[in-house]
Amino acid sequence: MTIISENEKDTENAGARLAENLKPGDFVALYGDLGVGKTAFTRGAVSVLCKDAQVCSPTYAIVNKYDGDVTVYHFDLYRITDDDDLYSTGYYDITEEPAVFFCEWCEKCPEAIPDNAIKVYICRDGDKRRIEIADTCA
Numbered sequence: 771m772t773i774i775s776e777n778e779k780d781t782e783n784a785g786a787r788l789a790e791n792l793k794p795g796d797f798v799a800l801y802g803d804l805g806v807g808k809t810a811f812t813r814g815a816v817s818v819l820c821k822d823a824q825v826c827s828p829t830y831a832i833v834n835k836y837d838g839d840v841t842v843y844h845f846d847l848y849r850i851t852d853d854d855d856l857y858s859t860g861y862y863d864i865t866e867e868p869a870v871f872f873c874e875w876c877e878k879c880p881e882a883i884p885d886n887a888i889k890v891y892i893c894r895d896g897d898k899r900r901i902e903i904a905d906t907c908a
């Protein structure tokens with residue numbers, strides 16, 4: 771599915787629509803360059819899953835946790851250097867939990883992304899953004 775997003779709100783809405791079909795165990799892998807809207811997409815999704823949560827970028831924290839109807843973990847792998855580094859963040863334990871996962875910068879650690887992840891690619895398209903949500907066979 772391809773969505774053309776004209777602004778940040780459109781990108782949040784795309785995330786919110788995806789979130790309506792998410793359940794614990796689902797992993798949303800976000801790909802795309804700096805500032806394309808991965809956090810905006812996640813913010814929209816989390817607004818559906820955890821109504822009162824205030825989403826901020828986990829670029830420095832690596833992972834943020836939100837509690838609501840389900841638990842959501844929001845990762846950002848931008849600053850991860852290698853798999854040992856990722857391991858030390860608790861990533862592999864956390865992703866065993868019955869939560870919904872959003873992960874930015876999956877390009878950084880391709881081997882750590884589950885095969886059945888829902889892949890979301892965001893790129894610039896002039897002033898807009900093109901959001902591709904890959905079909906999954908899971």
Ligand SMILES: Nc1ncnc2c1ncn2[C@@H]1O[C@H](COP(=O)(O)OP(=O)(O)OP(=O)(O)O)[C@@H](O)[C@H]1O
Pocket residue numbers: 775776777778779780781802803804805806807808809810811827829874897898899
């Ligand atoms: N169509 C759009 N969708 C989303 N964001 C947009 C759009 N058009 C402009 N923007 C702007 O782009 C920025 C997106 O920021 P956001 O933090 O969501 O990106 P990101 O991909 O998470 O960045 P990073 O790689 O630093 O984590 C915001 O400043 C937002 O206002």
Ligand SMILES: [Mg+2]
Pocket residue numbers: 808809810827846874
């Ligand atoms: Mg971000």
